[in-house]
Amino acid sequence: xxxxxxxxxxxxxxxxxxxxxxxxxxxxxxxxxxxxxxxxxxxxxxxxxxxxxxxxxxxxxxxxxxxxxxxxxxxxxxxxxxxxxxxxxxxxxxxxxxxxxxxxxxxxxxxxxxxxxxxxxxxxxxxxxxxxxxxxxxxxxxxxxxxxxxxxxxxxxxxxxxxxxxxxxxxxxxxxxxxxxxxxxxxxxxxxxxxxxxxxxxxxxxxxxxxxxxxxxxxxxxxxxxxxxxxxxxxxxxxxxxxxxxxxxxxxxxxxxxxxxxxxxxxxxxxxxxxxx
Amino acid sequence: xxxxxxxxxxxxxxxxxxxxxxxxxxxxxxxxxxxxxxxxxxxxxxxxxxxxxxxxxxxxxxxxxxxxxxxxxxxxxxxxxxxxxxxxxxxxxxxxxxxxxxxxxxxxxxxxxxxxxxxxxxxxxxxxxxxxxxxxxxxxxxxxxxxxxxxxxxxxxxxxxxxxxxxxxxxxxxxxxxxxxxxxxxxxxxxxxxxxxxxxxxxxxxxxxxxxxxxxxxxxxxxxxxxxxxxxxxxxxxxxxxxxxxxxxxxxxxxxxxxxxxxxxxxxxxxxxxxxxxxxxxxxxxxxxxxxxxxxxxxxxxxx
Numbered sequence: 358x359x360x361x362x363x364x365x366x367x368x369x370x371x372x373x374x375x376x377x378x379x380x381x382x383x384x385x386x387x388x389x390x391x392x393x394x395x396x397x398x399x400x401x402x403x404x405x406x407x408x409x410x411x412x413x414x415x416x417x418x419x420x421x422x423x424x425x426x427x428x429x430x431x432x433x434x435x436x437x438x439x440x441x442x443x444x445x446x447x448x449x450x451x452x453x454x455x456x457x458x459x460x461x462x463x464x465x466x467x468x469x470x471x472x473x474x475x476x477x478x479x480x481x482x483x484x485x486x487x488x489x490x491x492x493x494x495x496x497x498x499x500x501x502x503x504x505x506x507x508x509x510x511x512x513x514x515x516x517x518x519x520x521x522x523x524x525x526x527x528x529x530x531x532x533x534x535x536x537x538x539x540x541x542x543x544x545x546x547x548x549x550x551x552x553x554x555x556x557x558x559x560x561x562x563x564x565x566x567x568x569x570x571x572x573x574x575x576x577x578x579x580x581x582x583x584x585x586x587x588x589x590x591x592x593x594x595x596x597x598x599x600x601x602x603x604x605x606x607x608x609x610x611x612x613x614x615x616x617x618x619x620x621x622x623x624x625x626x627x628x629x630x631x632x633x634x
Numbered sequence: 635x636x637x638x639x640x641x642x643x644x645x646x647x648x649x650x651x652x653x654x655x656x657x658x659x660x661x662x663x664x665x666x667x668x669x670x671x672x673x674x675x676x677x678x679x680x681x682x683x684x685x686x687x688x689x690x691x692x693x694x695x696x697x698x699x700x701x702x703x704x705x706x707x708x709x710x711x712x713x714x715x716x717x718x719x720x721x722x723x724x725x726x727x728x729x730x731x732x733x734x735x736x737x738x739x740x741x742x743x744x745x746x747x748x749x750x751x752x753x754x755x756x757x758x759x760x761x762x763x764x765x766x767x768x769x770x771x772x773x774x775x776x777x778x779x780x781x782x783x784x785x786x787x788x789x790x791x792x793x794x795x796x797x798x799x800x801x802x803x804x805x806x807x808x809x810x811x812x813x814x815x816x817x818x819x820x821x822x823x824x825x826x827x828x829x830x831x832x833x834x835x836x837x838x839x840x841x842x843x844x845x846x847x848x849x850x851x852x853x854x855x856x857x858x859x860x861x862x863x864x865x866x867x868x869x870x871x872x873x874x875x876x877x878x879x880x881x882x883x884x885x886x887x888x889x890x891x892x893x894x895x896x897x898x899x900x901x902x903x904x905x906x907x908x909x910x911x912x913x914x915x916x917x918x919x920x921x922x923x924x925x926x927x928x929x930x931x932x933x934x935x936x937x938x
Binding site: 527528529530532533534535536537538539540543547548551552626627628629 | 691693710711712713715716717719721722723725726727736737740741774775776790791794796
């Protein structure tokens, strides 16, 4: 009898426990590796700042997250998180809204398509970070400049993707809707829009990474609070004991956002993933 | 054949041409269909039967010629014409019941739709029951089999009470068993509602079994444009009433049935058998033919 391998080859079928162990293994190696390196370095020089021990990081987290700042009277990590999330939500939210409307209309109205597709394609290729100085000059270094970077950085990608998804809706469906008494307006907002919504959430998910990049970059350059601001601020003191927890925190936030979007798609649009074909 | 075609017939087509660039697909189609007819359309693949359907539907525009429904020129797709395609007919984001109600809601608008929601729902349920799908109303289309999906698509169209129901190879993607089942089902619905149907199929058996009238569309014919002329678009080369024996598939085994299919195969599908345009079998009482109009591209006739 043929034996299915557990691990090797394209026919391998890893068992559930094995998958779990293998999935965790890289994490264990990473953390373990860090602990060993940290231990060795601290052994040689107890004042070493590059690889702080877990307890040192815990102390810093306690200071940043659970103690009121003496100067401002605020919990710094909370303030940083809220500021960053607000910028993110504003920038990405606006980009999603505008991108949805633009992309959908470009995709379904040939007139809007021929007018806007070339310019949107052109604009989407401009690296947003390259025009960051321009944004800061035009919109100022305050909140608006940062939100605009996230907005413009995600807008064109979202627009193009939604336009694409709109064009992929079979022509037959649009004709069918018309034979059911739908007006052209209704075709766009009652037939196309509800079908595009889950795709919009998928696009936002894919844009999250870039949005974080824009957020951290703009906070690093000009800000008075925010997660990116804090990381770049304490970099001056080589405070790896703050940077590492902050990076982990950002990663966790990103992971949660991604999971929330994924679950929303699953709950609200159960037909989405399955009815592609 | 009819010398005085009635322009007020439910569907009336005269001197219809469709060309894509220089390629003529439909070459002077004349057709008149009375209400209540179940018209099946067959022809070799690529002869333009789906094109003809899309022209009637308003999804495409004729290069030349008139299409009238109820005496009025057709425009963009509208509720007078229902459509069932082979696939993509259902909206994946709506449940079965919502799919059937959709037309009612779209026509009524949100306020009216909300006020009459009970009435619409009952009407949709009535059609779902007719389709024997009552217990599947809450499911999404992807949870249904192909045959069920097509039944929902039928209900979705029928609830709008269209003048004419266009069907473009609606059972083409189904397995043979489901297919026969749906054929009988369509006949039962037709017996009950007597809707006018324009049914395009590539399956001759299906066409002869379902139709009250058969239209054979083909580019294999001869005319005064000469032997060497190769750019002929399809014409209706045969148009006659079909005997309706029973709503049972047993009829498919009979000799008469086989003979009909052989005849259609000869009329439309045999490239070596080319009847002259004046000799077509246009026995149907509504059938008519205009031969005196100038060709679509006058210059190309000189080339031969």
